[in-house]
Amino acid sequence: MRNLFSLIILILCSTNLFGQTSDTYKNVGDSKFAAGLFKTAIDNYDNAIKKNNAGKAAAAELYYKVGLCQDSLRQFDVAIKAYTTSISLDPTVPNVYWSRAYIYSKNTKFQLSINDYLKVISLTNNKLSLSQLYGNIALDELDLKEADKAMASDSIAISLYPSASAPYIIMGNIHNFRKEYGLAMGFFTKAMSYTNEFDNKKLSQLYANRGIAKNGLKKYKDAINDFSYALLLNNQNRVAYWDRGASYHYNGDYILAADDYTKAISFYKDSNTDMSKLYDDRAVNETRQSLLTPAIQDDSTAIALDPDNKSAYFNQAIAYTQNGDYQKAIDRYRQVLNLTTDNNKLKAYFYFCIANDEYFLGEFDKVISDCSRSLSIDTSNASSYFYRGKVYLKKLNDKSLAIKDFNKVLQLDTTRKSVNYIFSTFYTGNGDKAIAILKDNLLNAKENSGQLSAYYNLACLYSLMNKPDEANVYLKISVDKGYSKKYIIADEDLDNIRKTDDYKAIMNNPVAAN
Numbered sequence: 001m002r003n004l005f006s007l008i009i010l011i012l013c014s015t016n017l018f019g020q021t022s023d024t025y026k027n028v029g030d031s032k033f034a035a036g037l038f039k040t041a042i043d044n045y046d047n048a049i050k051k052n053n054a055g056k057a058a059a060a061e062l063y064y065k066v067g068l069c070q071d072s073l074r075q076f077d078v079a080i081k082a083y084t085t086s087i088s089l090d091p092t093v094p095n096v097y098w099s100r101a102y103i104y105s106k107n108t109k110f111q112l113s114i115n116d117y118l119k120v121i122s123l124t125n126n127k128l129s130l131s132q133l134y135g136n137i138a139l140d141e142l143d144l145k146e147a148d149k150a151m152a153s154d155s156i157a158i159s160l161y162p163s164a165s166a167p168y169i170i171m172g173n174i175h176n177f178r179k180e181y182g183l184a185m186g187f188f189t190k191a192m193s194y195t196n197e198f199d200n201k202k203l204s205q206l207y208a209n210r211g212i213a214k215n216g217l218k219k220y221k222d223a224i225n226d227f228s229y230a231l232l233l234n235n236q237n238r239v240a241y242w243d244r245g246a247s248y249h250y251n252g253d254y255i256l257a258a259d260d261y262t263k264a265i266s267f268y269k270d271s272n273t274d275m276s277k278l279y280d281d282r283a284v285n286e287t288r289q290s291l292l293t294p295a296i297q298d299d300s301t302a303i304a305l306d307p308d309n310k311s312a313y314f315n316q317a318i319a320y321t322q323n324g325d326y327q328k329a330i331d332r333y334r335q336v337l338n339l340t341t342d343n344n345k346l347k348a349y350f351y352f353c354i355a356n357d358e359y360f361l362g363e364f365d366k367v368i369s370d371c372s373r374s375l376s377i378d379t380s381n382a383s384s385y386f387y388r389g390k391v392y393l394k395k396l397n398d399k400s401l402a403i404k405d406f407n408k409v410l411q412l413d414t415t416r417k418s419v420n421y422i423f424s425t426f427y428t429g430n431g432d433k434a435i436a437i438l439k440d441n442l443l444n445a446k447e448n449s450g451q452l453s454a455y456y457n458l459a460c461l462y463s464l465m466n467k468p469d470e471a472n473v474y475l476k477i478s479v480d481k482g483y484s485k486k487y488i489i490a491d492e493d494l495d496n497i498r499k500t501d502d503y504k505a506i507m508n509n510p511v512a513a514n
Contacts, residue, residue: 324486
């Protein structure tokens with residue numbers, strides 16, 4: 001009897017253990033999915049698939065659910081495989097294509113994403129869904145830099161559901177991409193009218209988007225107002241901090257810009273690439289204030305976070321040059337050159353920058369070589385003609401070659417306002433005209449950095465013209481405003497005034513030391 005009883009118990013247990021149906025596992029999987037227990041949900045869906053005897057449509061649904069779990073776990077490649085299996089079993093379910101398209105888009109496979117969205121469009125007739133789908137296609141096309149196609153797709157989205165805000169937001173982003181900032185502002189404002197007045201997070205993003213458009217129009221104060229209101233609505237809007245910082249920077253409010261860049265950094269700990277860009281932006285802001293040591297430190301951090309950030313190498317090189325660390329600047333320019341393979345104008349410019357620092361190191365043969373190399377890449381680079389001309393004139397005493405290069409600068413530089421144009425004007429015998437252009441630049445400079453450059457170059461020109469009193473007046477202003485003394489000491493343009501009492505007083509003033 002005991003053996004028979006045990007056998008009955010074993011049979012009952014075995015029936016309970018092996019009698020689970022596909023639906024039972026599916027229901028448990030659904031409950032685990034709802035609870036956010038995605039790995040456990042996958043285990044149950046897998047068991048449901050093994051037990052399934054209800055046909056392809058049921059299996060397709062289970063694979064779709066596996067895909068949703070893998071998507072939630074950010075295991076995108078596995079999720080795509082599950083969605084693809086689901087589609088192979090039942091190609092008539094629009095949500096599966098939609099989910100796969102979303103992953104393709106997140107993983108920058110934009111054309112595959114578009115193909116799936118088009119398949120969904122063929123399987124649905126709901127106007128709101130269709131509007132969303134065409135809007136998603138527009139976003140993918142914009143990521144592919146196909147702005148005309150994006151505009152056409154988003155126009156369909158607006159026509160299908162004109163009271164939804166999303167298509168207007170997308171259209172605003174398309175116009176921002178096309179640099180049609182006035183049109184972008186109009187679409188962001190339109191989107192606001194279709195946004196719930198209590199949806200502070202969405203409204204905050206819209207004000208930030210409109211602020212970006214105003215930045216594009218150089219309406220920096222208006223942009224600052226939009227970013228500030230965006231932050232009033234949502235003080236966690238990291239884009240608004242970053243872009244308001246840029247607006248402050250462009251408006252010459254460098255301290256406020258630094259505060260916003262620092263605040264934005266705290267929100268981007270999840271992205272080394274964005275953190276790198278932010279540190280570089282803050283470094284540029286510091287360089288504009290002649291805060292060269294913190295600028296160099298910030299760009300070192302930017303490079304450590306993203307060794308492919310070309311802008312950080314370049315901007316750190318500029319700071320090194322201004323700080324008189326010419327060899328370090330050259331090293332950075334050579335690094336950014338190695339990262340630049342597809343832009344000849346940039347490569348030519350970097351060779352000029354190297355030549356500029358070599359000039360201060362007294363390596364004049366290298367200056368001629370690197371200027372010539374720059375010009376072999378881009379014959380329109382006026383800066384390289386200028387520095388090569390300086391070497392011909394001052395170091396090789398070949399006035400004929402020098403004047404030829406200076407005249408080339410005057411021919412190429414159509415702005416007629418650049419430093420190269422101004423000094424070429426001087427070297428070709430028209431010093432008064434050069435002074436007049438610089439003073440006009442000073443009057444029209446909208447940023448502190450532009451004013452500082454004009455003051456310093458006036459000091460250099462007056463020194464070259466043997467007018468020490470005027471030279472020292474402008475040099476003192478430059479130093480008081482933070483111009484690097486290391487750079488001044490190395491600049492031969494000031495040699496004519498170094499023995500004057502005023503020059504010595506300026507350079508020995510501990511208050512202005514840097």
